[in-house]
Structures are given as C-alpha cells and as structure tokens.
Amino acid sequence: MSSLLIKNLRKSYGSVEVLKDINLEAKSGEFVALVGPSGCGKSTLLSIIAGLESVTSGEVLIEDKLVNNEAPKDRDIAMVFQSYALYPTMTVRQNMTFGMECRNIDKATQDDTITRVAALLQIEPLLNRKPGQLSGGQRQRVAMGRALVRDPKLFLFDEPLSNLDAKLRVEMRSEIKKLHQNVGRTTVYVTHDQIEAMTLATRIAVMHQGVLQQYAAPKEIYENPANVFVAGFMGSPNMNFFSARFVSSDAESGIALEGGDGALLPLPDGQYDHLTDGQPVIFGVRPEHFNPAHEGRAARKGNTSAVVSVAIEMDEPTGSETILMCKIAQQEAIVVCEPDEAPEPGTTMAFEIDMSKISLFDPSTEERL
C-alpha cells in the first residue's frame, strides 16, 4: 500500500509554473527526502501535500484517499517547520496539547500522550517553559514533540535543521533517523542539504526548476545519477564533468578527453555498447574515484581503471582527506585523496580513475547515456 501518491501534479502561480508534472509515491514507513536548490519547488510540493497550498492540476492521495480538496486538519498529517512555528504565548505543554484540544481529545489522554512524547524526546523539564526561554535545539525538539503527540499518517518536515549550528545539526539528524526507526511512520523531508538527504532517506527525490529529476534510493542516486544536474547536485565535492568523445575502432575503444593527448580511457565491457564512434559525451567522475596510480592496483581491481595525468594547482587539506584543485587534459577538475598521498601543488602526478564508477551524459540533453 502506498502511503502517499502524487499523480501528474502541477502548480502555477499566475503564468509561472513552479511544479511541472510531479509523480511521486511513498510506501508505508518510507522516509522520502525532497532535495534541490532553493526555488526548485520542494517546499511548495510539501505545502501541497500538507494542504496549505492548492493544486492546479493532478492528484494527491494519502493512504489511497484523494485529498486534493481536504483541509490540512482533515489529512491526518503532522508537520515540523524550519522556523519551528511554536506558539509564542503558550508553554511547551500547551504547544503540544493545542492540536489535541482542537480535535477534542479528552484531558486524560492528552496527559498520557504528553508524558510519553516528552519522555521520548527528553523534554520533560521544559514542559512549563515558553518557547522564548528555549535554545534552538530545544525548540527543535519541542517542534518535533508537537508533531509526535499526534499519530499521523504522514510526517512532514520542512528543512527542520537549517536553523541549527553545524554540530547540533548532525546530532539532531541522527535523532530524527532514530525517531523514524522507532515510530516507523511515512515521512516526507524537505532539505537543500544533500548530506541530510543521503543519510536519512530511504528514497530521494531530486528536484530542479519544478521538475522531478530522479526519484531513487540514495545509493542509486549517487552511483547512477539520471542526468548532469543530479550528478552535480548530489555529492561533495561536486562531480567532475569533462568534455570528451567516445572513440571506437577495431583495435580499441574508450573515452578520449578533449584537449588531452588522445589516450583512450577504456570503458567497462558491455555497458556502453550503444555508443557510436566519435560521439561527444560528458564524462563524469566523482573526486573520490581518483586514486594515486600504483603498480598492480589496476590489475587487482580487475582492470577497470584508467590512468590520467593530473596537474595539481592548489590543495585544501581538511584533515581526513585532501581536496586537490587541478587540471586534467587542460580541463578544471577536483580530486580527493588521502592526506599522506597528496602531492605538492605545482607537480604533476598520475591518478587512476575507477572506470566502473564513472557516468556518461549526452552533452545536448544532459541525460545519462
């Protein structure tokens, strides 16, 4: 059974179409991350699911029930806002009981629920405080508590962590994940942070300019991005894109980088048989799929790697890894390597590319080949 189903959804403000034919399905208990740059329509999509925005055309179904024209309160959802949206004049307890009060739930049940949720989130000592007396992390917890007192069909999160500092964000991220594992409710989570999406979601919907670019499991998105946008948006540092050509002759076949020495980078067998000789391609390699060339490593990896010469221009050591700004065949590139293997800026070094993990895109459509 699908918990959330979105069919051919469109949303326009006047002549501006902000959501273009969105199709999305979340199975029961799934954690779906909507991710994309600002203005991609992800928050609008969430508002539409919540019933805070109307639909221009298409259908939204929650547990197989069409909710296009249902008020937010009748959709059985709970939402956590980026600004937390705690009622400033009410105490934490009143913030959490307000929804139950609106739904005419008796006092005893309200108290039981508050006790249970407060224990779950460890906010018992805060119950009689006002939101203004809480720290950012505490407000975040209370906002989640307000969602949890209801046992909804759907949890909606709208960039809940973006107002927290970096350290707290990582802490709350794992708490949200733990919470989702405990509660097991279908969750839709909007974020612009691809790491949040990768770590939390069971499926990620990448959006750009109102179009759903790819909807798949995090591993699939990372390894087989559907197009140049997804490839570039997911992963940090960004994927390298080289302009290149596919060259095929009787003797050998592979990828030739534009501006390079003409050496062919061999492709794995079987996967790219549909390419034709001389076809231009965008050759995408993630920075972490470069390795300093060592004798014998290529053979050990089953001959799936190709060696390129990398001219290092600048390095950025982060401690755990070193990011190298460099040029490969005159084209800008970023390479990540272990700190103790990092070459000096100004030198040239041979790196292997793991060819089983590369992506090829069509330069005209930017779609995956």
Add this chain to the structure above:
Amino acid sequence: MAETTHQAFDPLATGSHARQLRAKFTVYALLVFFALLYLSPLVIIFMNSFRPLEEIVREGFISAPNALSAQYWVEAWSSFCIGGNCEGVSRYFSNTLIMTIPATILSTAFGVVNGYALSKWRFKYDTWVFGLITLGVFLPAQMTLLPWAFVLGKIGLSNTIGGLVLVHTVQGISFTTLFCRNYFVAVPDDLIKAARIDGAGFWRIFRRIMLPLSPPILIVCVIWQFTGIWNEFLFGTVFTSGSNQPITSAIVAFSGSGTGERHYNVEAASVIFAALPPLCVYVLGGKYFVRGLTSGAVK
C-alpha cells in the same frame, strides 16, 4: 532592554570643562524655555480656575492668584449654565463618555479582526478591501458630513449619542485596521500554518494565537481611538445639539454668546474637565503607545 546594552555617546561630555558647562547650560536653558512655553496655557487656565472672577477682571488673565477657591470647579461640574442648560459640564462629560467608550471598544474590536483577516488569510480582492478600508485614513472628515447626515437621518439616529457612536466606530475602523494589519504582518505565517495543521479554524487561531500576541497593538488602538474620539469636535457639533452634545461641542458656547458677563474661572474649570481624560490617557499610556508602535509582535 536595548537601552542598557551600550553606553550612548554623550556629546555634552566632550571638550574642555568650560565648554561642557557652557554646552549643558545652553541645552537645559532651551529645554526649560520651551517646556514653559508649551505648559503656560495649561498653567494659566489651571490657575484661573481657582481665582474669583473680580480678581481676574481686576488683575487680568495672566497673574498669580491671591485667593484660591475650589468652588468654581463644583460650579463648573454641576450647576453652570451652558447653552441654556444649567447642569454644568457633568451632563456633556457623561455624553462624551458614553459615546467614547463604546466607539473605542467597537472600532478596536473590528480593527483587530480586520487586521488579522487581512494579514493572515488570502481571499479574492483582499488587497482591494484593505486599500478601500485604509482610504478612510486619508479621507477628510468634512467630506463625510453630508453622507453621514443622510444615513443618520434614514436610520433615525440624528441628534443621538448612538448616532455618534456609529459614526466614530466606522470612521475609526480605518485606523485600527491599518494599525493591526501592519502589526500582524510581522507574525510569522508558519504559526498560522502550524495551527491549521493542528486543526484550528479562523476563530480559534484568532483567539488562541493572535489575540494573546495583541496587547501592545490593542493599547495603541485604544489610546488612539479614545483620545481621538474624545477630542473630536466636528461630528459632535454637526450631528447633535442641545443636551445631546459631547463636551467638546458644548464648550463652544464659551466662545460666542455676547450677552451677560463671562465666568472665566468656571469656564476654565470646565475646559480642564473636558481635557482631563485624554490628558490622563496620554500621561499614563504614552509609554505603552510608543512601545506598541515600535515593538514587533514576536521577539
């Protein structure tokens, strides 16, 4: 509070000692001069309200009192004849009171609801509605005289306090709506969204979320409306007459009527009665007025 977080730069405390003294003296001398200038009418009227009439006639209006008596206040309140009615200003004072209080409450109540609806709910032509309501702020009162006279006549409220309550309520809604709407705009929309998801409707959100945030702007509306309606003169003079007039219109009688001697002392006391309530409101509520206009809704 923000004032205590940093030490303000004091330009009077710079330069040589002589310069500091000179600068301070100049500033305070000017302040005292203008304070006296602005306070003098009040002080003169206040003093005359205690002086016997002969003394005022003999020594002139501006003079220190010799003999003081509170009897003119009693006379002004209860037995002085104004426009042929010898009940003192008490009748007109209560006229104004029973006009001002309902009109203040009603216009504030409508303004708060309007402001909430116009700032937090979208509906068709909402900006037009808001524009038309606030147009009333800029409309000169004289322009509304004839339409109001027509309306009051039609519904049978000519020359009644009730009629004035209606006029002031409607005229006041423009201001209160503008104040409240601008105040509520600063309340985050997410609060309303969260409440809607929680299952609250229009009125519950108003009662439980907006109203508890409103005291600063309610105080502004009440002070503005109370003092405005109390001091209002044009509508009272045009739409009521005789014993139905509010106090501001009634004391106009002091300026005309050439016959008989002028009771400057009693008139002075009457004028102070007329000015007392708004004066108290300003003195007691001025601080909250400024705070309400400058503070945001949610800190």
